[in-house]
Amino acid sequence: MSSHQQENDRKQSRRPRRIRRILAAVGLTAAVASLGLVAPSSASAAPQAWECGTGNVCVWSNINGTGSRCAWSNADPDWWNGSIQCSWSDTQNVRSVWNRGTSSSYNYVALYTGANYTGTRYCFRQDGGYDNDFSARIRSHRWQASC
Missing domain, CATH: 1.20.5 (Single alpha-helices involved in coiled-coils or other helix-helix interfaces)
Incomplete structure (x- = not known):
């Protein structure tokens, strides 16, 4: 070869x-x-629109229960400096609200434009008390028997 x-x-x-x-x-x-x-993608971890736990009041930075969300099960006299802070609420209006409260004593949640329940008041009834196109700078809220 x-x-x-x-x-x-x-x-x-x-x-x-x-x-x-x-x-x-x-x-x-x-x-x-x-x-x-x-x-898994990080987008799957984002809250769904109108996701709000039973017993809470939830607010969102965008319409239709979307955007950044804050939720409480108790009253809060100061969203900006209180024990539970809503980080975006000092620079953005609340655009959506849902009252999922369950108390038989408190049928409403009142949102206020000022700290310590001052300023303009907006009331939302539990069991369907929501607004999908709200627009106000909110700073405090509390549960009430009536509005």
């Missing part, structure tokens, strides 16, 4: 190995890429 034939034989025997390596690399790349399809 001539040296030229030996060289061609070596090249041909390398081709199947090279093809197998390329196929393995392509398969591995596809497998790694498919992992991204099953990984």
Whole structure:
């Protein structure tokens, strides 16, 4: 066998190995890429529109129960500096409200434009007391028997 034939034989025997390596690399790349399809996305963790726990009053920064949300189960005299702070409410209007209160003694939640239940008052009845296009800068709220 001539040296030229030996060289061609070596090249041909390398081709199947090279093809197998390329196929393995392509398969591995596809497998790694498919992992991204099953990984949970951060968007799935975002609250759904109008998501508000039973017993709470919830407010949102956008209409139709969307955007940033704050929720309380008790009265709060100061949303900006109280024990539970609504971080966006000092710079943005409340745009949606839902009263999901369950107390038999307090049928309403009153939202106030000032701290310590001062300023303009807006009342929302429990069991359906909501507004999907509200717009006011709110700073405090409390539960009330009537409004």
